Amino acid sequence: MSATPAQKPTLLSIRNIAKTFGRNVVLRDVSLEIAQGEFLTILGESGSGKTTLLRIIAGFETATSGEVWMGAERLDQQPPYRRRVNTVFQNYALFPHLTVEQNVAYGLRVAKRPNAEIEQRVAEALDKVKMSAHARKKPSKISGGQQQRVALARALVNRPNLLLLDEPLSALDANLRRQMQVELKSLQREVGIAFVFVTHDQEEAMVMSDRIALLRSGELEQVATPREIYSRPATAYVAQFIGHTNLLRSEVRDGIARCGALSWRTSTTDGPTLFSLRPEHLRPSSVASNGLVRLKGKVLQQVFHGPTSLVRVECADGLVLVMRTSSGGLTAQEVELEFSPADAIPVRESPERS
Amino acid sequence: MFSRAYKTAVTVPPLAWVAVFLLFPYALMFCYSFWSVTPAQTILHSWSLDNYKELFQKSVYWQTLLRSMWIAARVMLFSLLLGYPLAYFLSFYAGKRKDLLYQMVIIPLWVSYLVRAYAWKTILGSDGVLNTLLQYVHLTRHPLDFLLYSPFAVVLTLTHIYTPFTILPIYASLEHIPRNLVEASHDLGATPAQTFRKVIFPLSIPGVVAGATFAFVLSLGDFLAPLLLGGPSGIMISNIVVSLFGAAYNWPLGAAISLGMLVIVVSLLFFSERQEKKWSFS
Amino acid sequence: MILADSKQRRTAPRAAWLLLHASAVFAFLYLPIAVLILYSFNGQGVGGFPPHHLTLDWYRILFADAAIWDAVLNSLQVALAAMVISLALGIPAALALDRVQFPGKALFRRLVLLPLILPGIITGLSLLMLFNLTSVKLSLLTITLGHGTALISVAATEVFAGLQKLDRAQEEASLDLGANYWQTFWRITVPNLKLPIIGAALLIFTLSMDEIAVSFFLIGRDNTLPLEIWGRLRRGITPEINAVSTIIFLFSLLTIVFWYHLRLRSQGAPDVAMELLEPSNGK
Numbered sequence: 001m002s003a004t005p006a007q008k009p010t011l012l013s014i015r016n017i018a019k020t021f022g023r024n025v026v027l028r029d030v031s032l033e034i035a036q037g038e039f040l041t042i043l044g045e046s047g048s049g050k051t052t053l054l055r056i057i058a059g060f061e062t063a064t065s066g067e068v069w070m071g072a073e074r075l076d077q078q079p080p081y082r083r084r085v086n087t088v089f090q091n092y093a094l095f096p097h098l099t100v101e102q103n104v105a106y107g108l109r110v111a112k113r114p115n116a117e118i119e120q121r122v123a124e125a126l127d128k129v130k131m132s133a134h135a136r137k138k139p140s141k142i143s144g145g146q147q148q149r150v151a152l153a154r155a156l157v158n159r160p161n162l163l164l165l166d167e168p169l170s171a172l173d174a175n176l177r178r179q180m181q182v183e184l185k186s187l188q189r190e191v192g193i194a195f196v197f198v199t200h201d202q203e204e205a206m207v208m209s210d211r212i213a214l215l216r217s218g219e220l221e222q223v224a225t226p227r228e229i230y231s232r233p234a235t236a237y238v239a240q241f242i243g244h245t246n247l248l249r250s251e252v253r254d255g256i257a258r259c260g261a262l263s264w265r266t267s268t269t270d271g272p273t274l275f276s277l278r279p280e281h282l283r284p285s286s287v288a289s290n291g292l293v294r295l296k297g298k299v300l301q302q303v304f305h306g307p308t309s310l311v312r313v314e315c316a317d318g319l320v321l322v323m324r325t326s327s328g329g330l331t332a333q334e335v336e337l338e339f340s341p342a343d344a345i346p347v348r349e350s351p352e353r354s
Numbered sequence: 355m356f357s358r359a360y361k362t363a364v365t366v367p368p369l370a371w372v373a374v375f376l377l378f379p380y381a382l383m384f385c386y387s388f389w390s391v392t393p394a395q396t397i398l399h400s401w402s403l404d405n406y407k408e409l410f411q412k413s414v415y416w417q418t419l420l421r422s423m424w425i426a427a428r429v430m431l432f433s434l435l436l437g438y439p440l441a442y443f444l445s446f447y448a449g450k451r452k453d454l455l456y457q458m459v460i461i462p463l464w465v466s467y468l469v470r471a472y473a474w475k476t477i478l479g480s481d482g483v484l485n486t487l488l489q490y491v492h493l494t495r496h497p498l499d500f501l502l503y504s505p506f507a508v509v510l511t512l513t514h515i516y517t518p519f520t521i522l523p524i525y526a527s528l529e530h531i532p533r534n535l536v537e538a539s540h541d542l543g544a545t546p547a548q549t550f551r552k553v554i555f556p557l558s559i560p561g562v563v564a565g566a567t568f569a570f571v572l573s574l575g576d577f578l579a580p581l582l583l584g585g586p587s588g589i590m591i592s593n594i595v596v597s598l599f600g601a602a603y604n605w606p607l608g609a610a611i612s613l614g615m616l617v618i619v620v621s622l623l624f625f626s627e628r629q630e631k632k633w634s635f636s
Numbered sequence: 637m638i639l640a641d642s643k644q645r646r647t648a649p650r651a652a653w654l655l656l657h658a659s660a661v662f663a664f665l666y667l668p669i670a671v672l673i674l675y676s677f678n679g680q681g682v683g684g685f686p687p688h689h690l691t692l693d694w695y696r697i698l699f700a701d702a703a704i705w706d707a708v709l710n711s712l713q714v715a716l717a718a719m720v721i722s723l724a725l726g727i728p729a730a731l732a733l734d735r736v737q738f739p740g741k742a743l744f745r746r747l748v749l750l751p752l753i754l755p756g757i758i759t760g761l762s763l764l765m766l767f768n769l770t771s772v773k774l775s776l777l778t779i780t781l782g783h784g785t786a787l788i789s790v791a792a793t794e795v796f797a798g799l800q801k802l803d804r805a806q807e808e809a810s811l812d813l814g815a816n817y818w819q820t821f822w823r824i825t826v827p828n829l830k831l832p833i834i835g836a837a838l839l840i841f842t843l844s845m846d847e848i849a850v851s852f853f854l855i856g857r858d859n860t861l862p863l864e865i866w867g868r869l870r871r872g873i874t875p876e877i878n879a880v881s882t883i884i885f886l887f888s889l890l891t892i893v894f895w896y897h898l899r900l901r902s903q904g905a906p907d908v909a910m911e912l913l914e915p916s917n918g919k
Contacts, residue, residue, distance in 0.1 A: 060537050080540040093538035096635035097556050106552075107542035140635065158542065360817045361736045368729035368788070369744060375785040376747055379762030386765060440661045443654040455658075457896055462665050464888040466846040468862050469881040472869065473668035476675065476878070483671055514664065546650065568753070575755020578848060582869065592757050599761060599853065609765070612758045619754055 008035035011194050012057070012075070012162060017066035019052055019218075026052045027063070028218040028353075034162070034196060039188050041197045041205040043241075044215035050198045053215070054164050057196065058087045070161065081110075086155035087164045091171070092147045094139040100126070100150050101135040107158040125157040128187065145176050152184075156191060165197045169204065181207050202242045206230070214238055217353035237350035239276035244310065246282075246321050248275040248344065257344070260317045264293045264341035273346050279310060281343035282323035285336045292338040297321065302329045313337065380616070386609035397605060405610035415594070415611070422590040425505055426573035429512040430520075433569040434562065436513070437520035441561075442554075444521075445528035456525070463518045471582050474511045478502040478583070503585025511579045516572055520565035527561025528554070559633035567626040571619050591615065669885055676878035694879040704880060707864035714780045714860060715844040721784030722840050723833065726791020731825075733792065734799045749793075751786035756849025759786050764853040775856035782850040787843060791836045798832030831898065838895050842888065 012034040019027040027049045034040055044050040055061040057068060059080030068076040075083055086107070094103050104125055108118045126132045129149035134142055139150070148168055155163055165184075169177045185208050188195045199205055205212050206226045214221040214229065214237075222234040233239035236247055250259035252273050257266045259275070266273075285294055297313035300320065309329040313321050323337060388401045409415045440459070448455050462470070477483045480497035488494040500506055531554060539549040577592035584590065591611065598608030677690045698704065732738065733745060751759045763782050764774075772778060806828070810820040826833070848862045855863055861884075865877060 058537075058541060060540075080537070081543045081545055085541075087538070087541045089534050089538055091532075091534060093532065093534040095535060095538070095553060097633075106539070106544070110542060110544040110548055110552075138635065154542065356735055357817060361732075361738075364728040365732040365736050365738050368725045368732060368748075368792075369738075369740075371725050371785070372729075372744065372747055372788070375763065375766070375781065376751070376759075379759075379766040382765045382769065383758075383762045436661050436664070439654055439657045443658045447651055447654055457892065458662060459665075461889065461892055462669070464842050464892050465669065466862065466881070466884050466888070468846065468848060468865060469672065469884055470668060472865075472877060472881060473672040475869075477668060477671055483675070514668065517661070517665065571753055572755075575757065577755070577757055592755055595757060595761070596852070599764070605765070608761065612761055615755060616758060623753065 008037060010034070011036040011070065012196075013069040014053075014057070015067045015069065017053065017056060017063045017068065019049070019056065019061065020064045026218055027056075030066070030215075030218070030220055032213055032220065032223065034194055037192050037194055038210045039185065039195045039197065039208060041199060041209040041212050042215055043199060043202060043205040043212050045200055045241075047217070048215040049218040050200075050215050051166060054087075054166055054196065054198050057162070058085055058164050059083055084161040085164060086158055086160040086162075087166065088148075088151045088155050088168045090166045090168065092139075092151040092168075094147055094150055094154070096139055099136050099138055100131060100142070103139070103150055104154045104157050106154060111158075121157050122153075125153040128156070128190075129153045144171055145180070148172070148180070152187070156193070160193065162194050162196060165195060167199055168197075170199070170201075177204075184208065206242070212242075214241065216241075216350070219353070221350070232345060233276055233347055235348040235350045236274050236276070239345070239347050244279050244322060244324075246277040246279065247347075248277060248319075250275055257341075260319050261315070262293055262295055262319075264344065265291070266341060266344070266346070268346045274349060275344040276347045277321075277339060277344050279322045279324035280308075281339050282313075282321060282337050283339070284325075284330070285338040292340055294336065294338050295321075296334065296336050299330055299333050299335060304329070383609045383612055386606050387613045389606045389609075391604050391606055405607050408607065409610060409614065415591075418589060418594055419591050419614075421505070422574055422592075425509055425512070425588075425590065426570045428509045429516060429573040430566050430570040432509070432513040433517045433520040434566055436517050437565060438524055438562065441521045441524040441528055444525055459518050459521050459525075467515060467578065470515060471511050471579050474507065474514065475502065475582055478507050478510075502583060503588065505584065505588045507583040507585075508579050508588045508590070511583055512573045512576060515579070516569045519568045519572065523564035523568070524558060524561040527558040527564075531557045556633070557635065560630040563626050563629045563633070567622060571622055575615060575619065672878055673882045673885065676875065676882045678875065678878075694875045698876050698879045698883075701876065703859075704861070704864060707859045707861045710776055710858050711845050711861040714776055714783060715841045717780045718783035718787060718844045719837050719840045721780070722787040722791045723837060725784075726788045726836065727795050727829075727833070729788060729792040730795035730799055733796055748789045750789075752789050756786070756847070757852065760850035760853040763850070767854070773856060774854055776858050776860075778854040778856065779851050779860065782854045783844045783847055786847075786850055787840045790840050790843070791833075794832040794836035794839075795829055798829045802828050834898060835895060838891055842891060 010033045014030060014032040014034075017027055017030045018025075030049075030053060042050045042053060052061060056063050056076065059076075059078065063076060066076075067074060070084070075085075095106065098106070101122055105118050105122045108121060113121075122135075123132065126135055129152055131146060131149050131153065134146060134150075139147055142150070148171075151168070169180050169184075172180060181204060184195075184197075197205075197208060209226055211223060211225055212229050213223040216237055222229055222238045224232070224234075229238060230242055233242065233245075239245040239247065248259040248262070250257040250273050252258075252266060252268050252270050254270070255265060255267065257264055257268070257273065257275065266275075285292070295315050297315040300312040300314050302312075303310045304327065307327055308324050309327055311323050311325055311330055313323060313335060315321060321337075386397075387405055388403065390398045390400060390402065390404055392398055444452060444455055444459070475482075478501040479485065480499065480502065482502070484501060485494075485497040488498070489496075535553055535557075536549055539553045540546075544552060574590075575592055576590065577596055580588045580590040580593050581596075584593075592615075595608045595611050595615075598604045598611070676694055677692065678688070729744075729748060733741070738744075760782060763778070763785070766772075767774060767778055802825070806824050807820055810824045811817075815823060846862055847860070848866065851860055851863055859867065861880075865880065868874065868877060
């Protein structure tokens with residue numbers, strides 16, 4: 001587990017949270033520290049427990065065991081309406097009988113803030129999400145993307161310590177989604193509040209987060225910055241979930257890793273080891289090749305992805321590797337490839353969990 | 355997609371039947387209300403507004419109508435007071451038993467109206483269950499008179515009959531409220547009580563309007579309960595109509611009152627539909 | 637349920653009050669029926685507390701009562717016939733409302749619904765005038781026509797709701813595969829509407845068996861069960877009536893249990909009572 005970035009103090013401390021629904025174990029033993037002002041993404045497939053974890057923080061579920069602390073206070077013993085935490089719901093949950101303005105003002109009205117203050121803060125919030133022109137409309141009259149902004153404003157206007165976002169972009173189409181990702185990120189920087197963002201989309205997580213917490217079957221696989229999680233995946237699952245990778249099942253003896261016909265130097269301990277090799281680290285071989293691992297192969301299939309192409313290559317003894325090239329792809333059928341041993345990252349196995 | 359033959363086959367029979375057996379009879383009643391009756395008990399097809407004039411002038415009709423409306427209003431009020439919390443409990447608190455409890459609300463609806471009205475008669479009479487029970491436990495020494503053959507009995511019985519009618523639309527409305535709205539309200543700092551006031555109740559208003567309308571309109575036109583339990587002080591407008599078609603033989607006048615009731619009911623329905631639409635936000 | 641899950645202890649007082657209220661209302665709804673059943677076994681007849689001397693005498697008397705059985709038979713005939721009429725007209729009406737644009741559609745919709753919410757006597761009286769005008773003698777037939785007409789909207793509403801849930805593509809597929817409209821109707825549409833139709837049939841049957849207001853004016857020589865009971869009530873209360881009421885209640889209970897099981901067997905079946913009483917937003 002990666003610790004909180006050293007310079008930022010901890011805002012929320014999740015300690016050994018477990019949650020079972022009947023016989024279904026949804027969260028096993030999750031511990032996580034969230035720093036003030038950071039953008040943390042909880043990433044996972046459906047069923048990984050990410051939404052449940054979020055709802056425990058928000059207060060809509062109670063954990064079966066474990067604690068959640070905010071500063072010196074135990075958060076999980078308080079009802080949702082007393083927590084200084086606000087949520088942006090997946091389907092926005094805007095109140096259909098209230099206008100945009102009234103929706104945003106809701107939390108402030110409930111807290112009985114003076115009218116003048118409410119007006120000013122609501123106007124400010126709407127301005128920040130660029131929805132000022134629609135203040136008097138009812139939610140049924142604005143588009144999905146606009147509803148999402150209103151939901152955001154409604155949560156942020158209360159100046160919570162922490163903002164939770166439950167897959168808020170999943171209902172938007174691809175282009176709008178990309179746009180909102182950028183806007184959300186800059187909004188978070190501007191506002192300075194910690195965001196905990198839940199998604200199943202790994203690209204989205206990479207784009208927006210200061211740190212990613214990857215959840216699988218109720219347990220955290222790895223918590224790290226996007227760069228770190230990409231270049232130094234801790235387990236096979238992480239390596240495969242984020243980006244593409246080749247998993248080389250190898251045997252290490254006396255500092256040499258052997259996978260089929262390939263072998264290279266490694267500093268890992270002896271024994272069976274799984275190595276992750278990213279497609280972009282496989283290149284057509286050049287003349288100079290100090291310490292690089294060489295292999296010959298036959299091109300099976302090329303898939304065009306725009307700026308790059310992914311090429312499936314079959315090597316000796318049936319091993320199939322994926323490499324990434326420029327969009328032109330490879331012209332030859334038979335190729336010779338190389339990679340640097342330093343790019344083969346040893347990863348832990350990811351055993352099946354019920 | 356559907357051929358003309360299909361469309362005709364599907365439209366004409368119901369339309370024809372409804373025209374003959376609903377539209378025409380109502381129109382007939384409309385006409386009757388302008389005719390009059392001779393002492394020899396034959397109907398004169400002479401057109402005049404006499405019946406309506408009589409309705410406006412004779413106080414017995416006005417008083418009975420007002421009493422009927424007053425009874426209907428009380429039934430509506432009590433049905434709502436009894437029904438709303440139950441519907442709310444069912445929708446938000448019943449959990450696994452929700453379906454079963456819902457069925458239990460519906461069962462009385464399927465039980466004969468007559469049976470239920472009669473049951474109250476046996477309970478409220480001076481020799482009835484309630485009176486003898488009260489005397490048995492020495493809470494009273496003589497039978498309480500007002501229990502039966504009074505507006506009280508009518509209101510009580512009609513409330514009993516129509517409360518399920520009120521519960522169902524309110525329940526439907528409450529069920530339609532997405533639960534994430536409740537969560538959102540809590541998330542924004544509102545307590546459950548505030549959430550009820552600001553989110554749940556406003557969104558349940560269409561159901562409340564529908565339920566209130568049923569209770570009021572159905573009570574207003576009821577003739578069985580007053581006849582069984584109302585006594586002379588509990589006579590309602592429908593009882594007058596019934597007698598005008600029976601012993602008091604004056605079809606045209608009866609028709610005029612019926613038409614008046616029709617107008618009142620249709621206006622109420624129209625008004626309540628407008629309200630339901632106004633308060634419906636989805 | 638969010639409230640049932642989080643912080644039960646905090647919401648406990650409210651939940652307790654609501655539970656209390658709910659129990660009280662249920663008691664209010666069921667107590668009279670319970671009293672009725674209890675006293676149908678009471679040797680001393682109706683009234684008097686506490687009940688003594690439990691007996692089945694009233695039931696014995698009831699079963700020997702020929703007039704009641706005649707009335708039951710009459711009611712059954714009327715109910716079954718009314719069911720047929722209402723369905724035969726209500727199903728096409730629902731189809732028409734769902735699929736056809738015709739002049740007067742809005743008026744038709746409201747007209748059809750009117751008998752349900754108008755005081756029954758108005759419908760009964762207007763039909764009386766019709767039969768009077770056309771010199772039709774009052775009989776079980778006129779009662780049947782009255783019930784059938786008044787209850788069309790029950791069939792129409794249920795079937796209409798079922799049509800909303802029907803996948804139009806199924807019918808299109810049937811036509812595409814060569815079936816004509818009539819065949820498609822019987823092979824595809826009706827089977828898919830089985831539950832709404834059965835639900836409507838049960839409700840129509842039950843409402844007809846209990847119907848008084850319309851029947852009151854259209855009755856000829858033969859009594860229906862409610863009117864027979866009514867007649868006796870005018871003459872004074874006899875505990876026999878408790879007995880017959882108890883039996884009626886049992887039948888109603890059986891009907892609804894039967895219906896409940898049908899619904900359970902196929903999830904997503906419409907709730908008959910709910911469909912009729914749903915607030916009309918946007919309809």
